Amino acid sequence: MKRQRIRKLLLLISFLLFPVTLFYFSPYLIIMGGLEGIITGSFIMFAALFLISLFFGRAFCGWLCPAGGLQECCMLAVDKKVNGRKVNLIKYIIWIPWLAGIALAFITAGGVHSVNFFYMTFHGISAASLPGLITYFGIIILITLLALLLGRRGMCHSICWMAPFMVIGTKLSTALHIPSLHLKSNSSNCVNCNLCTRNCPMSLEVSSMVLGDTMSHSECILCGECADSCPKKVIKLTFKS
Ligand code: SF4
Ligand code: SF4
Numbered sequence: 752m753k754r755q756r757i758r759k760l761l762l763l764i765s766f767l768l769f770p771v772t773l774f775y776f777s778p779y780l781i782i783m784g785g786l787e788g789i790i791t792g793s794f795i796m797f798a799a800l801f802l803i804s805l806f807f808g809r810a811f812c813g814w815l816c817p818a819g820g821l822q823e824c825c826m827l828a829v830d831k832k833v834n835g836r837k838v839n840l841i842k843y844i845i846w847i848p849w850l851a852g853i854a855l856a857f858i859t860a861g862g863v864h865s866v867n868f869f870y871m872t873f874h875g876i877s878a879a880s881l882p883g884l885i886t887y888f889g890i891i892i893l894i895t896l897l898a899l900l901l902g903r904r905g906m907c908h909s910i911c912w913m914a915p916f917m918v919i920g921t922k923l924s925t926a927l928h929i930p931s932l933h934l935k936s937n938s939s940n941c942v943n944c945n946l947c948t949r950n951c952p953m954s955l956e957v958s959s960m961v962l963g964d965t966m967s968h969s970e971c972i973l974c975g976e977c978a979d980s981c982p983k984k985v986i987k988l989t990f991k992s
Contacts, residue, residue: 752979752980754975754979755974755975755976755979758813758814758974758975759823761814761815762814762815762816762817762819762820762823763820763824764820765815765816765817765819765820766817766818766820766821766824767820768817769817769818769820769821769887769891770876770877770878770884770887771875771876771877771878772817772877773817773877773878773883773886773887773890774791774792774793774870774871774872774877774883775792775793775795775796775877776793776796776817776818776913777791777793778793778849778912780792780793780870780871781793781794781797781853782849782852782853782856783856783870783871784856784867784870784871785853785856785857785859785860786856786859786860787860787864788857788860788861788862788863788864788865789863789864789865789866789867789870790863790865790866790867791867791868791870791871792867792868792869792870792872794853795866795868797913797916800913800916800917800920801916801917801919801920802920803917803920804916804917804918804919804920804921804924805920805921805923805924805929805931806924806929806930806931806932807931807932807973808917808920808921808924808931808932808933808971808973809914809917809918809921809971809972809973810932810972810973810974811913811917812907812911812913812914812917812972813952813972813973813974813975814973814974816913818894818906818907818911819904819907819972821891821894821895821898822894822897822898822903822904822905822906822907822952823904823952825895825898825899826898826903826952828899829898829899829902830903831902831903832902832903832954833901833902833903833904833905833908833953833954834902834954838901838905838908838909839908839909839969839970841908841909841910842908842909842910842911842912842914842915843915845910845912846912846915849912893906894906897909897910902954903952903953903954904952904953904954904972907953907970907972908953908954908970918969921967921969922969925967930990931990932973932988932989932990933966933967933973933988933989933990934960934966934967934971934973934977934978934986934987934988934989935966935986935987935988935989935991936960936961936964936966936985936986936987937985938961938962938964938985940983940984940985941958941961941962941983941985942982942983943958943962944958944982945958946980946981946982947961947976947977947978947980947981947985947986948977949980950976950977950980951976951977952972952974952976953970953971953972953974955968955970955971957977957986961985961986966986973988975988
């Protein structure tokens with residue numbers, strides 16, 4: 752399907768640009784900057800992801816995330832489903848002390864003193880020095896291992912520090928009835944072929960979601976794989992209610 756080819760191309764481009772963009776997704780540099788009272792590129796990026804999720808849910812993960820691109824490449828080598836809900840909880844256990852660390856860093860620095868979007872980069876490029884390159888390859892190895900050992904998009908499920916921002920944004924959007932991108936289904940046309948479940952890169956039981964008429968799921972990245980693989984066009988990725 753053309754839409755999935757475009758999605759995979761965007762993910763691949765994003766992954767190839769990862770040596771440049773790495774520091775704008777860094778959970779570490781946001782604390783480093785905080786200790787100096789500096790709002791860094793990663794701070795701005797995480798705030799932007801939260802705001803974007805009010806209208807697009809976790810579509811960033813499905814369409815633009817560099818780590819997502821690498822993990823979908825890993826699926827070509829090992830394509831197994833992630834097992835167990837407990838894996839999804841790990842990221843929240845990591846996230847809460849990390850957020851507290853950011854707050855503490857800014858308190859220690861006496862508040863915000865400046866904004867530097869390109870903090871610690873070389874003319875905006877992240878992996879332009881030996882330490883930057885070592886960090887880059889370390890992260891690549893970690894993401895690859897998680898995807899190969901845990902299964903499809905193992906990092907998204909387990910340790911992604913960006914996902915909770917978007918999960919909270921999506922829930923807030925639903926509570927406030929903000930028009931946003933979401934999945935919609937018409938279960939009466941479903942023939943229970945399970946193709947949607949088989950193709951979901953987040954290992955979700957999509958056919959059960961269809962039959963239960965509950966198409967929202969905190970781990971859904973709105974990639975549209977289920978919609979595009981359904982032979983009966985039961986599922987739609989839409990902005991409409
Ligand atoms: S449920 Fe559908 S849109 Fe959501 S992650 Fe799975 S395949 Fe993608
Ligand atoms: S792919 Fe379509 S028809 Fe098959 S189980 Fe999923 S929703 Fe039903």
